[in-house]
Amino acid sequence: RRKNIMKILIMSDIHGNKEAFQAVLVSVAERHDIKECVLLGDLIDYGMQSNEVVNFLENRFDYKIVCSIWGNHERAIMTSDFTNFSSTSMTAFHPKEERSVRNTQRADSQRSQCNT
Numbered sequence: 001r002r003k004n005i006m007k008i009l010i011m012s013d014i015h016g017n018k019e020a021f022q023a024v025l026v027s028v029a030e031r032h033d034i035k036e037c038v039l040l041g042d043l044i045d046y047g048m049q050s051n052e053v054v055n056f057l058e059n060r061f062d063y064k065i066v067c068s069i070w071g072n073h074e075r076a077i078m079t080s081d082f083t084n085f086s087s088t089s090m091t092a093f094h095p096k097e098e099r100s101v102r103n104t105q106r107a108d109s110q111r112s113q114c115n116t
Contacts, residue, residue, distance in 0.1 A: 007032055009063060012040035012071065016050030029062075037063035041071025 009028055014021045028034060043057070044050035057065070076082050
């Protein structure tokens with residue numbers, strides 16, 4: 001028997017693509033009873049809705065985020081070091097999104113026991 005199995009959604013590389021992100025969440029919700037999520041970075045950039053992805057995670061995400069780590073895209077925004085990115089990269093990200101990323105990461109570090 002398979003009782004008391006904990007299912008955790010693990011996601012990464014959303015890259016600001018809110019529509020694809022939400023489509024995955026709908027598909028997962030239809031198939032699985034998941035309550036917790038681990039975010040493995042690169043939530044922002046490339047897609048034109050990085051801010052919307054961050055806002056969705058902050059305000060309307062249905063899963064408890066048990067761990068959230070920065071990917072290289074979040075690290076670049078937070079450190080303002082874009083030396084490893086092409087000239088077309090990071091163009092969709094705006095200063096207000098940096099504040100959202102900072103706030104989300106601060107909240108995550110306060111509520112998470114994630115070892116990075």
